[in-house]
Amino acid sequence: MVDTAPRTTQRTTPASTPASQASGAAGSEPKLDVALVERMLRGSYPEVRLQAREVAKDSRFHKVDGYSLDEQRERALEQMKVQASQGFQLRAFPKRLGGLEDAGGNLAAFEELVTADPSLQIKGGVQWGLFAAAILHLGTEYHHDTFLPDAISLKVPGAFAMTETGHGSDVASVGTTATYDPDTEEFVIDTPFRGAWKDYLGNAAKHATAATVFAQLITKGVNHGVHCFYVPIRDAETGEFLPGIGGEDDGHKGGLNGVDNGRLHFDHVRIPRTNLLNRYGDVAPDGTYTSSIDSPGRRFFTMLGTLVQGRVSLDGSTTIASALGLFIALTYASQRRQFASAVPGQEQVLLDYQRHQRRLLPRLAQTYAQYFAHDVLLNAFDDVFSGRADTDENRQNLETLAAALKPLSTWHALDTLQEAREACGGSGFLAENRLVGLRADLDVYVTFEGDNNVLLQLVGKRLLTDYAKQFKGATGVDLAKFAAAQVAGKAFNEGGIRRVGQNLRDLAGVGHGIEALKDHETQRALLQDRVDTMIAEIGAELNKVRRATPPEQAAAFNANQDQLIEASRAWGELQQWQAFTDALDGVTDAGTKTVLGWVHSLFTFTLFEKHLAWYLTHGRISARRGQAVTGYINRLLERLRPHTLDLIGAFGFEPEHVRAPIASGAEGIRQDEARAHYANLRASGEAPIDEKKTKKR
Amino acid sequence: MVDTAPRTTQRTTPASTPASQASGAAGSEPKLDVALVERMLRGSYPEVRLQAREVAKDSRFHKVDGYSLDEQRERALEQMKVQASQGFQLRAFPKRLGGLEDAGGNLAAFEELVTADPSLQIKGGVQWGLFAAAILHLGTEYHHDTFLPDAISLKVPGAFAMTETGHGSDVASVGTTATYDPDTEEFVIDTPFRGAWKDYLGNAAKHATAATVFAQLITKGVNHGVHCFYVPIRDAETGEFLPGIGGEDDGHKGGLNGVDNGRLHFDHVRIPRTNLLNRYGDVAPDGTYTSSIDSPGRRFFTMLGTLVQGRVSLDGSTTIASALGLFIALTYASQRRQFASAVPGQEQVLLDYQRHQRRLLPRLAQTYAQYFAHDVLLNAFDDVFSGRADTDENRQNLETLAAALKPLSTWHALDTLQEAREACGGSGFLAENRLVGLRADLDVYVTFEGDNNVLLQLVGKRLLTDYAKQFKGATGVDLAKFAAAQVAGKAFNEGGIRRVGQNLRDLAGVGHGIEALKDHETQRALLQDRVDTMIAEIGAELNKVRRATPPEQAAAFNANQDQLIEASRAWGELQQWQAFTDALDGVTDAGTKTVLGWVHSLFTFTLFEKHLAWYLTHGRISARRGQAVTGYINRLLERLRPHTLDLIGAFGFEPEHVRAPIASGAEGIRQDEARAHYANLRASGEAPIDEKKTKKR
Incomplete structure (x- = not known):
């Protein structure tokens, strides 16, 4: 295995916080403890992740653009051979074959390779995570002795x-x-x-x-x-x-x-x-x-x-890829200037545009939520695959959680990398700046290792099964009554959180309305209730045909398929929210708690905004409070603007992981050079006069 | 120029309509007149489009995957030389230099090349639509004589x-x-x-x-x-x-x-x-x-x-690319089977899954709307650039319309091609099936020829200017009053369409509610009012700072930037809706009017669903009607399911335009072969018994 190298190299955190019109008196502002948050994001496998990040810095593992198909394939095979010679792939395998029997750590290490080259990652994933893993998990001692060593060593590519x-x-x-x-x-x-x-x-x-x-x-x-x-x-x-x-x-x-x-x-x-x-x-x-x-x-x-490990690892890999995309786009946005700013003679930094913040910061918040949710998933995976807690129930829960999180994070990566690429304009389209290549490589993640829509449908079926279990022995009429009450919000309003869903009676001011939505218990209740209600609605529809013919039942299921998949997505969002909330609850540093709390709020209110029509039509959020959600998101963006570089700094990327010229600081140097040129020109007295000014005279 | 070849070649319309659980008694169903709709989609330049489609069938112009960077570049240059030798590029140029002075037709022909190879299209666009066009439009006779002939002939690549x-x-x-x-x-x-x-x-x-x-x-x-x-x-x-x-x-x-x-x-x-x-x-x-x-x-x-022609042509090109992506994915979806269906022993065709319909059919409706809107834009362009109606006002209107439609259609293309690729699973990720290549090539369309967000902001400024013009000489107080009335829906409710926005008084049944939303005048009013109200809201915010310092004004503008861009998008959607509605109004064939009317409804209700939170919080649509919108969309999907192949058939693509093995009919043959295999096995009496069935005994 690779030794833990001391991390003495320079960090890719832009040193200076650029002028921001949004940030006020920076002195009194809360401050994120970047090192602390970086440790939080490393989750349960900090040492393994640091080791794997060192490996990912090796230029032999880095993607090279512009190669022909054959050249790319041969390079990936060569990369795997180097990896195998370093023993990178051993971690998951039995100790008697040189491994560490560390199922969770193996995935953590695998995930970090995404910054080097997704092709290397996936080609290695096929060899060791699928081909060799099938021999390990589906075979017995004879197969482990006969086939596994050559599969592990890459003597037999499979x-x-x-x-x-x-x-x-x-x-x-x-x-x-x-x-x-x-x-x-x-x-x-x-x-x-x-x-x-x-x-x-x-x-x-x-x-x-x-x-x-x-x-x-x-x-x-x-x-x-x-x-x-x-x-x-x-x-x-x-x-x-x-x-x-x-x-x-x-x-x-x-x-x-x-x-x-x-x-x-x-x-x-x-x-x-x-x-x-x-x-x-x-x-x-x-x-x-x-x-x-x-x-x-x-x-x-x-x-x-046994295939669940692929889904678990894709959730982690795509979260890291999203973080990398945001690191590149937000670094660039903090240096690149375009169009006149409110400061005369100075162009405005992209990140000071509200629209630019809107495009990138909610995705940053989502990425943070995914880091925390992924660690929960990885622990659930290790509990089962280490044998420590390998029960049927745990396996089923693991599979359901993986089936919910993998779709959300893989789609998020494509969406985020695309928005990041667009936010960098033409330079975002150049391969050297990596966003297009990462997006292209990760595209297939949304349909392989389980098509995202099929996985979400699996989650939905589990939710329906759990829902039905509550009513064992109940009549169809009981069931219909319960569903009607759920949909009408009875369960919700009787849960002690009446203060949110007062559609017609909501006379309080807008500020008060937002205050109520900021409470974590209320947030949890709103997210949970949406899942429960959607499932109850579908359950009620299916209940109507429970004595019908199989084709009629199939037709009824199909008529609710889209809603069922949306309910599964909502359930996944709830898991992400819970993981983020739990992580936030564990923070004691005041500045970090404040800033990370804003990120958490941005994540949560973005969910409320996305699903606002549902909350409004179901009377869970009043129109008046609903109108205030967007305004509150905009205030959060302003608050987070000065902390953006800290938040991406906590991802812990080093220059060898980033490798995008536009995120290297070059843009800042170019902007400084341009401004210096015009300042010198003005000082020289030789600057041409603007035609407009000649007319004013 | 290329001669108009008679269109005797076989059309790529899958011959048989596959069994659909959604379609009922097909005999009594309305039927789309495919040839009629195909003519409608060809718009104002039918002959030019047919000619250009013939050109696009030439395999010398087709993209080849897997080439190295150098090989791709040399191929594109060679393709342009062939094009130039055929005189394809002459149409826009002066008659005295061999051209046709046909500005609109030139763009129509250019747009159709997207099915051959976007690289060829854009490299040609740089040469003739930008480099040579700059000489033509910004130069004078000397430049036309001196530089233009070599730019047109490609003797001087520029x-x-x-x-x-x-x-x-x-x-x-x-x-x-x-x-x-x-x-x-x-x-x-x-x-x-x-x-x-x-x-x-x-x-x-x-x-x-x-x-x-x-x-x-x-x-x-x-x-x-x-x-x-x-x-x-x-x-x-x-x-x-x-x-x-x-x-x-x-x-x-x-x-x-x-x-x-x-x-x-x-x-x-x-x-x-x-x-x-x-x-x-x-x-x-x-x-x-x-x-x-x-x-x-x-x-x-x-x-x-003079640069507007680039934007106009991208609107048309990306609409055709979206159509092609949908043609491929929907053809495949009508043949590919996965998971057991309600019919015993038969797997279900993808297109019969509600989720699959949801993913693709609203995008098909949007693409239809874009075809009609693009023709309006192309005519506006030709009016100005032919000199026929070259007024300042027409130029400004043209630029505003292009700045609104180009962002919507280019984003739509990326979104649609991605959904189409995912809907085809692993086969969608193979280059041979074209979806990934088209998406990759079209990616930059959203940021070049005017970044989409910047263009939409231009539209927003125009909307604000027009809004402000109404109040020339009015006081700030007058303005604030008007804005408040607009936001409260006074203008909307006094427009004679009270029956929709009755938030608290809406006691009518769900069906009645949807009926009201089906009326075109109501639809127009809802879409128009949303634009007007958003602009009035922003205008009121900006009015508050109209005597403030420039930095304060800039900050106020920035605080409304995201909303302004959303308002512009809403304005663009209104233009698309209007063009689709006008086209539908012109249809006399009853079957076509019915089916196309459902497509129009799907387009419109998808807009209502997307913006439902806005309509609800602003009291324009009641919660009760809002809840019915999604259900109505699902009913429209069921209705349109049996007409899907007709709707994509009307795009008029031939096999040489499609070139995707999965849309060639091969999948249908594979499925038939598989079913025949199992049928024969059952008939032979040698089929293995399912283990499950042995246990039941």
Whole structure:
């Protein structure tokens, strides 16, 4: 493993706070303790993250733009070899194979690589987080001894062959079959039609010599559902496909072009019986199937549950990428000037424009919330995967939380990197300033490792199940009554927080209205009530058809699908809010608490503003208070403006992580040079007179 | 020019309408007349568009993915040479130089090239729409004779050197100077500091041998503001910079990598006096400055007004790109199946999922609105640029409309192409399916030819000016009273449309509420009132400081900047709505009127939903009606589902425009093959039994 290097290098925090028209007397202002917040953001794995950040500074791991497709792919493979030689990938694996058995730390380290090159990150993720992890989690000792060492060392580059052209998120329906032949004690892997080709597989186009292949296990005429098999696919010497195996290159993609994605198909390929990764299901030499999990459904979800680490790590990676994008755009915005300011002869810094603040600071607040929420998720993951608290309930909760947070943070990254790129204008479009490249590479994060909409629907189904559990044994009429009361806000108003939802009786002034919304208990209640009410509304609709035909039930579910996904999103937002609130509650430094409290408020009020129509139509926030929300956000922006550089400084990026010329301080130097030029010209008495001024005389 | 080829080729309209659970008895359903709507979408230049679409089918003009930066640039140059040899670029230019003097038609043809390759489009746009157009519009006969023929023929590839590293949208503040030297009768072009380097200039990195350079014109010690100069920059033989000229390559970008963007700087470069493009301002041999436009401000805006054609053409191009993205994603969605459907043994087509409809159909409606709005804009452009109705007022109206529509349509394209790519999952991320490439290429459209936020602020200033004009001579108190009445909805409610805004008195049923919102006059009033009220609110805020110091006034303006930009967006949406409504009013075919009416409703109600919080807090729509908006949108989605393929068919794309394997029908064939496989297996009696079924027994 990499040693912990002392962090003596210069930090990329612009030294001087530029003049701001928004900041008043800076002396009496509260001040963020940047080092303290930086420690908070490092979460539960501070040392691992610092080590990984040191690794990410190595220029051998940095993305280079303008390479051809082949060059990018070869570079990523070379980067992985360097990584493997450094033992970076060992952390998750068993101690007897040189690892540390540190599941959570492994993800923390992985996440930090996003600043170096997402292609390296994902190509490594395919090798160690999917291919080798499948052997580890779905295989048993024989597979660990036989296949895992070469997978870990990269001697065998591998593909993770789950997705098919015709089946992405619906893994249970893959068409590839693995039929057991007791005569030869082999499985026969077969692709029965074009839609069952494995597709979008990292490493499959060129580098993989083996694959973990998901296929329907058929023995003695019974289909036992999807299992995973270890299948050699290429001759390591020649790079040619082995007999019966074929494939195609997925070619150029929207990003991540260092990863060689491709397709695979199998024509009755025979593998030994023992190549079935048999932790959760096995076939005896005579073809008898056995499993420790009796229910085929639960067995399937248990096997797929090992995939949750991908989702967890994407939540963390995209949060760091969002932070990097904001670091670049906000640094530039604090130096770049455009159009005359209120100060004569001086152009205004971009960050002093209200619109510019509006575009970037709420996204900064969201990113902060994600840092805290991600740490909660990472701990939940480690609890289960370390075996420390590996219960069914914990696994289900982990999967639900990951399925809610991964969509929110991956979409947020695309949105934030795009806004950051636009906020930097033409320079934001240049590859050298990194925003476009990061966005392109992260684009696929919203549909891989579980399509975001499908994941949110999973969360929604869990919310509906939990909701229904409350009513075990209740009649349909009881249920309808409860839902009606929930929707009418009875539960909400009886929760002791009447002071917010007084639609018609709201006679208090605007200021008072905002005060009520600033209370954390009220905020929690508003966010929680929105989830509960949306679910109750959907539950009531589904309840109406609970005795109807399956097609009618399916139609009713579909008619509420959009709302269900919105409810899941609301639930994810609530988890982020709770994590941020808990983190804030733990702060004792007064200045930090104040400034971070404003960030928390900005995050929360941005949620209220986004969902204001819902709160208004449901009578949870009055029109009068609703009107004040936007004004309060604008006041928060003014307050946060002078603390912006501190807030991005706490991300702890160093120049080797940033690498964007516009965020290097060069823009500040250019602006100073321009102003000095005009000042000298005026002083020289040789400045041309403006035509307008000649007319005034 | 290219001949009008008869359109005998096969159309890319999937032949069969797939089974849809949403469509009921198809026989009695209204039907869109696809050919009629296709003609409507072609707008005022049907023949020109058909010709240009034929050109765009030529594979020599098609983008190829995976090329290196150099290869992409050389290919784009070669494409332009082919184009030039075909005379494609002549349309806008004077008849005496072989052109057609068809300003509007030229843009229509240009717009259609987006389906071939945006790099080709924009590199050509730089050459003919900016470099040559500057010579045409800012120069006089001498320049037309001397420089224009080679610019048109591409003998002289040129750059349009306006933007500087330190000044993008604020062109008036560029640092480059052109100082007149009467002794030699030359201008001296100079770059005084790094921030004044010209930057992001297409053709500047490699191919341009001349540039139209914008610089502060200084003569006799007076700065007459920004003018444009013709400056040779490279030796055509060697490709080396001429003495005194230097530059840098902008390198790899987020997209449009066929365009070689670069930087230029000038060290006291001397050019003849006559290289000033002197249509709006001239310098006599003795250094005396003259201009037909007395006001320096108006002169500047007149010169920059010639740039409006870029904005107009981007509005059209991005609308076509959005249509193409939707064509690809909706075709795929109508064939691709995922997860079990209500029909046993059959998986459900993506387009039958409510969420999928929600993601794509409102964007389809928006795209339709943009087609109609763009045609209004293109006609306004042609009225001015043909000279037919070239008045100050028309120019200003044209510029305001372009400044409002270009931001909306360019953002819409990025949003739509992204949603389309996500809706296609992993296959959407492959370059071969075109969505990621189109999005990457179009990314810069939102910040070039006028940054979207800056353009919308221009619109907002115009709206404020118009608002203030109503009150010429009024006191501050009068103004405040009027604004208060406007905000309170007095103007709105007295407009005879009381039936919508009855916040507290709304006792009618939900259905009735939606009925009221379906009336076009009501829709118009709601959209118009929102603009008027937002502007009145801002006007009232600014009125409070009208006697304050300039810094206080600037601070007040800044405190309302975000709202002002939102008001401008609302104004743009109103223009789109009006254009769509007018187009719909002209339809006589009953089926078309019905289906297109639903598209219009979907567009309008999506606006109401988006701005619902505003309408609720301002009492324009009651909470009860507000709650019904989303439900009505969902009903519209169900209604439109069976007409989706007709609606995208009316875009008139042919296979050579689409070129995405997933929209070729291949997915439908794959799905049919998979279903046939399982049907045959079942029929054979050899299908494995599902483990679940063995347990039930």
